[in-house]
Amino acid sequence: MDNQDKNLITIGEAAELLGVSIMTLRRWDESGRLLSVRDKPGGHRYYRKEDIDVFLNDLFQLAKDWAIYEKEIPEQYYCQNSGVFQARITKMETLMIQNKDANKLFSLLTSIAGEIGNNSYDHNLGQWPDIPGIFFAYDLNKKQIVLADRGVGILETLRKVKPELKDHAQALQTAFTEIISGREPEARGNGLKYVRSVIAGNPINLVFQTGDAKLILNGNSADLNIENVSENIRGCIALISF
């Protein structure tokens, strides 16, 4: 195989593009997660540039792989602390201002993505079960923003102020509809109501899952659709599209 082929890149170059180590790429190759091509059996690994692009483009799948199946993700999508998140969301805001499809909605999109992401930090600080921080990625061409965390989830968080909550679906319903008053032990907890009210008046959609409950909000509508799904997530995952 001719590695001068413009579409083939070395494993080192692929590792750099993806923000993971060469060891990780070898593991992914063996497990089938991201396959390499070889110049001869047992020879060097090369990667097709388009395979790397496809891998990086499926943001929701990457977020799920990380949040549900605990797989490694490219470093560029991982925000270990809220300072990293603030820097990256500010960058997104700047790109949206320059983007003709996003510039009318940039402040609302940045604001709701900020609420969802910061909620993850605020509710899990000091209690992250394994990995602290969130997944945050966006694709302005596809008009989507993806966030995820491996925190304790909405049900466990809300049970502290509302012990009668029975399941994830009820917790989602509460999180998106009930104003939690300042008398509760923590002053936070109204960010998701804000997200809902913004979506109700704008062409922005949201899919939000915690536990086995998934909520769908469609733009310009206050309807709340919550359903149970088979794939369980301990923390939260959100897909905003516009």
Add this chain to the structure above:
Amino acid sequence: MIIELKKFGTTLISRQTGREAFSALQAILRDIKEDEKIEIDFDGVLTFSPSWGDEFLTPLLNTYGERLTLKNTENPSVQATLEILQKIAGKKFDTIKG
């Protein structure tokens, strides 16, 4: 006294930075006269959120009540945030056009 929010940043979205801004503001408010009005100017703010606002605006509203005025609040994220903060606090902000 006029407080220009853009001096605290233009992407005001987290509780953490809202709290930091509020504590920085305390030094500025030390010199305020007893019946002096406080005007919060949103000019230049690109994105605002309830988390930041709840740490900064809500305590000001609770302490200064009618002495507090907000101006240049046309940004959509500012509008949407003020609406929900008012619902949570059960009080209205006094806003004026810039």
